[in-house]
Amino acid sequence: MNLDFFSAFVIGLLGSGHCVVMCGGISTMLTTAISDTARHKKYAIIFAYNFGRIASYSLIGALVAFTSSMAAKNIGFPVAILKTIAGVFLILLGLYLGQWLMWLSRVEHLGKNIWRHISPHTKKFIPIKNIKSAFALGALWGWLPCGLVYSTLTWSLASADVLNGALIMFFFGLGTLPALLSVSLGTISVKSLLSHTLFRKLAAMLVVIYGIYTILIAYL
Template sequence: MEIDYFSAFIIGLMGSGHCIGMCGGITTMFTSSLAKDAKNHPLYVISYHIGRISSYALIGAIAGFTGSLAAKNIGLPITGLKIIAGIFLILLGLYMGQWLMWLTKVEMLGKHLWQYISPFSKKLLPVNNLKQALLLGALWGWLPCGLVYSTLTWSLASGSGKTGALIMMCFGLGTLPALLFLSFGIVQGQQLFKNVRVRKFIALLLIAYGIFTLNIAYRTLF
């Protein structure tokens, strides 16, 4: 089963309603923390998101490399990892539809790491230059998030650090439109991603795609 970068992008795009709810306050705080002469400077916002997506790519590379080591050294089949990725995709759909919130328990694991990272972000406020914006975005990329962790299982099953990084980069690009709407105050775009019916429909699509992924992986394994 080929890893589909476009699918990773679509998952990021479809999960954008969750991004607005999870990262909306952070994005608003970042925009309000810009120095007065940078208030309307889109380069600061873009630098922030470049940093965020770069962190996703780094985490994806680590996961992909780890998955390849597990496959080579302990004989863990990559297809088995892809089954895990399919299961997490279903859990993500249930999570976004608010039917089953098991992914919140996974997010709790990331909070232990986040408590050590978050203090560094305070040292970068207020944001006075592009470097600070880039670094702040890179730090926020490690924020505990069920959407990120679910997609990360794809990187784990990718079989290489490079592929894992590209998967998470495509996912990050998928989350970009909704957060840019938020950053630049485009209300209509935000309302579309936050619409309950739209989110429920997207959740069902994610569950269906997760089942499809499981079916392909299972047939490959057996």
């Protein structure tokens, strides 16, 4: 596996505590929104809306990477600078996850204007009646403003390659999957571990270290 993809998966996994805190309520709401007629398909539906979410991450990653690839080709924008930006955002993400510096929360506000236009459409798919509507609802959910997602998107931006940009966000989404599945399926032990203060602080430090490493290798 490409190192960037593996690293994106690990970042998603390390940021899972944030997912439990910030998106756990949404995940629970979506699970309870499964209609009575679809109870026997509960697990398939839960996976469907989570993979809908990951599909949106991948799409956004591809769009962002396409933009940076055009900038790199047409105006000669240095890829090293894009990688530096990604490293800085990873450091900010680590500080945010550790609740030491909350600047990244300001970035989340940038996505609220987009979400305001998207969120009304989620009502069309609630209650969830089938796998198709679950996937569509998850795809809309993927546009929810999130500092964790935005930070990882800078990594797609730095890749300057559409396929790599999409795959970075895909593997990131897979990394967040255990946390949100644990919430939906009521796996208390996993949820407790991921939201534990010690886990979150350790994860935050590792993300900061990786951000510093990303900046250093940008110029090697």
